[in-house]
Amino acid sequence: MGMTMSEKILARSSGQGEVKAGDIVWVKPDIAMMHDLLGPWLVDPGFRRLGGRLYDRDKVVVVSDHCTPPATVQQADILKFTRDWAREHELPYYYEFEGPCHQVIVEHGHVRPGRLILGTDSHTCMAGGMGAFATGIGSTEMIGVLLTGETWLKVPETIKVVWDGELRPGVFSKDMVLKTIKDIGHAGATYQAIEFSGSAIRSLSMDDRLVLSNMAVEAGAKTGLIESDEEVVRFLRSKGVTDEIELLSSDEDAVFAKTLYYNASELEPQIACPHEVDNVHPVQAVEGTPVDQVYLGSCTNGRLSDLRTAAQILKGRKISKHIRCLVVPASQYVWMQANKEGILDILAEAGCVVNMPSCGACGGFTSGVIGAGEVVMSSSNRNFRGRMGSAQGEVYLGSPAAVAATAIEGKIADPRKYMELEVH
Amino acid sequence: MSSIIRGRVWKYGDNINTDIISPGQYMSLPAEKQAEHAMEAIDPSFSEKVRPGDIIVAGKNFGSGSSRETAQMVLKHLKVGAVAASSFARIFFRNSINVGLPVVEIADTSLIHEGDEIEINLIEGTVWNHTRKEEYRGTKLPEHLVDMVKLGGLEPYLAKKLGISKSQEEVK
Structure with a gap:
């Protein structure tokens, strides 16, 4: 057999x-x-x-x-x-x-x-x-x-x-x-x-x-x-x-x-909602939910292709002034390569803060944990209660594109409208 | 480790994950400090009210998420006697056996209520409810783990395997 x-x-x-x-x-x-x-x-x-x-x-x-x-x-x-x-x-x-x-x-x-x-x-x-x-x-x-x-x-x-x-x-x-x-x-x-x-x-x-x-x-x-x-x-x-x-x-x-x-042709952008990773809905169901922080990084989605996608969406745009957007490249190699390609400049010019490669705030350890009542849209892998800091915080999970689109609007956003309006 | 554990029940629901049992933000603190925050996201007074020998009874998927053994560490530090759940996340179950935290899987934990006095037979996978005079049959411990559980975990098991007698005394 x-x-x-x-x-x-x-x-x-x-x-x-x-x-x-x-x-x-x-x-x-x-x-x-x-x-x-x-x-x-x-x-x-x-x-x-x-x-x-x-x-x-x-x-x-x-x-x-x-x-x-x-x-x-x-x-x-x-x-x-x-x-x-x-x-x-x-x-x-x-x-x-x-x-x-x-x-x-x-x-x-x-x-x-x-x-x-x-x-x-x-x-x-x-x-x-x-x-x-x-x-x-x-x-x-x-x-x-x-x-x-x-x-x-x-x-x-x-x-x-x-x-x-x-x-x-x-x-x-x-x-x-x-x-x-x-x-x-x-x-x-x-x-x-x-x-x-x-x-x-x-x-x-x-x-x-x-x-x-x-x-x-x-x-x-x-x-x-x-x-x-x-x-x-x-x-x-x-x-x-x-x-x-x-x-x-x-x-x-x-x-x-x-x-x-x-x-795959029938798939729409998906968002995992608090506080379980299987609490997943199409982005339309939660579009417009206000966030306080956007997190682009982690071993799940902090790689070069992820940063490129985010840069493609954020190029020439600004993130919402009501939020902060933390970018955490998944490795020193990713950081350096993204830098060479001008991606870090694009992200910084859009208003993102680029941190060093680390597990960081994904597990509530360092550099960007959240307080009570705060909402995060993250490209990481887990949204359990208390995962990224306060047990009274909320974590939504999505693709780097959904994260970038959310950074622009300050609210959970459908990335497709920004992909279609790609700036050449 | 005795394979019979008797204690008073604290009852929780499904999906009690490792971030609830052992929140990441406290993981670099000493065990006694971490233990103060055990379960606090869903039960802020847990570490104050739990008494040595008490048993946690929960629903499905207990211990999901991280591989952090700090989850077992804080429960052991609080002298939790055992955890009974309808099902366990794989790594949590394995870690519990390894560190000698008694765990038993019984399909339906809804018959057990907070405050009940229960007695667990780890090897047979059975639970006797002294309060309600009921027996629940759970999953029998896999044969290859019986020795490890009887010895009190992986470290004494390894000590025996490697022929090191000293460590067995130090473990408990």
Whole structure:
């Protein structure tokens, strides 16, 4: 019988010829990723009690991104602890002030098709957009991975989500994933993997594909995968990866738990409303809702293609004087490239403030958290109560284009009218 | 860790996510400070009224969202005895087993009310309601996790596997 992408990766990692959904397997992760907030400072005490020896330091990647730049002394202490820990254990891969971990490991070539990646963050699933099996684990579980190089996983069933057709102007992969989460539900894919497939997915750039896999966990999924193809090879080559890249896809006779079919041509811009990511409505339903802050960034939608889209809409325009618009590029690379292309100038001239790459206000950590009664329109991935600061605040989620359009009007806006009026 | 837990119930609804249990803005603070803010978005007095051994009973999808173990950390710091829910988010369930926070999945938690005295059998996945004299059958703990739960979590389990005896005493 054929295997899904998840089954293939977990079969290889567990040293078996074949595994099937439901099997419990002992696997050897190719990458163990930690970030500052849920990494060494929480892992270290237990790690030391159990001997404190890394099984294989070459597989460990640490990224300081949540506490950067530190807003409090406590955050500075965590950051210092993380940096010192990386030095003490002579880690070959430690990054700080470079952006959210999920984007950093993608850009630095740690993510490859077929790899098994475990990280102490729920959005680790983003790496699945390149054809890896990637999922979030807790800090205690990471202790075991660091010491022994292995852990157990249950092979998940897979929900196949097929998007055919062609996205219309003003509609993006963010809208596809919000629509998918709405239909599957906040917990509808718990213990399962989601595999995105179809012609509309294949035509997306790597930047746009990663949005889909990033948000798979918002439907409860263990990971989100996309078949790897020439776009993955192109992307990795552009990042200087020269090794052979083995592409990965599910077998034609693989068994899926269910398959959902969508036509991208019929999709409209979608907005996730407070306080659940599956509370999704077409933009018309909430158009005109006043906002206080607009947030363009995060590991979900702070990449170059996102900043380009926002710049296309904001070029020659001004944001509403009643709001502030924070732009947070998803990595130092994105920041520099956007700068070279003149995108940061366009955004700044429109009245946006460009921050440094960081997890920032997305999780309520630094640089732009909200107060009681404030409303945010954000391109990030989660709108839970209290997520971006005050529990009395509200977070709406949409595409970078919807975010940019909202910045102009100071109210939630349909991006399509600005795409059609594109200034050449 | 005992596999039988008895305590008084605090009752919550569906989708109690990790940002509610452990808000991001307090995550860099010491455990005791973080614990003061546990559940505050939906129940501001939780950390003051919860007593050691109390049990949280909730609806579907408890612990959704982040992989943050600070969620388990604050509940353990407040000495919450166990969490029973209709269903758990995957990472939360796994983290709870790993850190020795007792969790049990019972399909219908609507029969349990705030203030009830309940007794959970973790291994069998059953709950006895002392207040209402009712038994609820839940999901039996997967076999490969029984040892880990009996030992009190992943760290003592690893200590045993790696032949380190000292850490077992330090863990609890």
